[in-house]
Amino acid sequence: MFRKAAAALAVGVTIVALTGCSTGTDSGGSDAGSGEAGGLITVIVNDLANPYWTAEADTAAAEAESLGYESKIGSHNGDSKKESDLVDTAITNKSVAVILDPADANGSIGAVKKLVAADIPVFLVNAEINEEGLAQSQLVANNAQGAALGAAAWVEAVGPAGEYVELTGRPADNNAATRSNGFASVISQYPDLKLVGSEVANWDQKEGNEKMQSLLAAHPNIVGVIAGNDPMALGAIAALKAAGKLDQIKVGGFDGAPDAAQAITDGSLQYTVLQPVVDFTKSAVQQADSYIRTGETGVDEEKQSFDCILINKDNVASYGNFSIE
């Protein structure tokens, strides 16, 4: 009897205390153009175990802090539910802006809408969503141009004839299809180069390794592997080394990660395509700052694309963390 009364009393006291406390959070953002820098910028990226996204997060945080803001970093690992929860937290924390790398071109639209409804300006980096008019800016690398650049370098390394395989990224990410189509548009001009296998490795090094082993078992006479990003390429290289076939089979990557640059230097990777992630992330934070202070991002279009740079044996010496002199 006492226990029930005590429990009821505890619940009652809690409810009274809660209603007494502040109800509701203000909408997180300052009005556009309120004139002052300062406040929290929340940075949400994909997977911090991937050096590309670590560079993205660190660049954004550093740039935000140098402009006078605080920053918090979160990662959603490609899961739209986790992304939605992190966005909720960004709103709760009264962020003045959010820099977001969306998990899913369709599935992330809901999360962006939540931020728009809370009056918090959103700046998308690295990947886009399939709806305009929600985010203030969408800054992406020009994946189509980068893919064409990479494929041309790949053909040069591999030669005009032979069988090859491809490792593609997570299908829900638009970049996976863009790069794959870009590769195909160049390679299809060489009718003697035949694609004999293509596997989804979800941007992941371990998966790239496993899929490469299977592809190699099925097609032992390939001359090249073209991968949608560097971790998958490095995974493939490990598999080829283990099979002793790294000399005959040429591998290409995409991203411009430091370990890819290392692999180019020691000859196991032929090239990679540098996405100017440091540049466009800095630019995103600067546009956020400009929007907060003046109400304008300073750039006319919402979708902005940044050209990629090819990195191979010739210029790898001047490579620094995701940037090149």
Add this chain to the structure above:
Amino acid sequence: MSTTQPAAPGLLNRMFPNGFDPLAILLQGRAFFALIVIVIVFSLLSPNYFNVSNLLQMSQHVAVYAILAIGMLLVILNGGIDLSVGATLGLSGVVAGWLMQGVKIPELGVAFYPSVWVVVILALATGAFVGLINGILISKFRVAPFVATLGMLYVVRGVALLITNGLTYPNLSGDPEFGNEGFDWLGFNNLFGVPIGVIIMIVIAIGASLLLNKAPFGRWLYASGGNERAAELSGIPVKRVKVRVYVLSGICASIAGVIIASELTSANPTSGQNFELTAIAAVVIGGASLAGGRGTVRGTLLGAFVIGFLSDGLVIVGVSEYWQMIFNGAVIVLAVLLNAITYKPKQRLATPSAPATPPTSDRAPDTGVGAAAGKIAG
């Protein structure tokens, strides 16, 4: 009912008839006290934590895991485990998404656009069907629950990915032309300011509690979990109970899947990955025994809230994601340790007075004396 009370008679004696043992009280209500401690600590660390809006929002995050955990509780009470709930969650969302896109039959030249309630019922039926397969594998074919549900996890996840070919179904809000609007009502709306997901969680919790405490099925469940052989011999339809329990778990998973698809208005085939582990953690933190026969809905809810409020609190404060994983793991291990202490027979902690029943079996070390009566009271 008297105990030796030397110096403090009267009030204390009436409040705590079994003797005032602060350690025992702390242990019994450990999930509740843990929740209070978490709320206090994070309120001190961040001004954004303790207000109605954030608490409701964290509850909305918790709701999905809590619904999964209640289904998992039923299975664990039966002495089994269901590793496929995360995959079932994903498949139900995908089935809902597939139906919302319209079922097209090119040969007949028609496309069916089922209305939203039909979509929801079919999505729940998917979960029930997966649960049925689990139940039959485990009861009729005697496959170990861990193995059967692990296999189903891969099968179900593969089916979901096959249906969508790895992509997500966008745009589940529906189209007025086709009469199938309203799917996002679940995810986006509030009733009296409380998110619908939370209300569904409360309804399911009440339903499960009634099922366990008032219905014969509940008694059968606790009995067959505590000692299956004895239950069978006393006439309880143990196999039927098993099948039903997995079906219920599947339905809970599909409810959670529909809620998530509704919140995101998109159906992702990889949704729900590793959610089963969180559900199991919530059940364990709430005091249930993995060997079966012991656990309550209230404890499971508290366990889900402990995990959810802790995780969200760490994100609000801005702790690195890797520290979050360490904290969550530590909490789970601590919870299991405390469970082991509570259930050790030699340490007779204060349980409501009940005639001591003889030890039910030798198989599990944490099946203690006098446990059944105390825990069934919930």
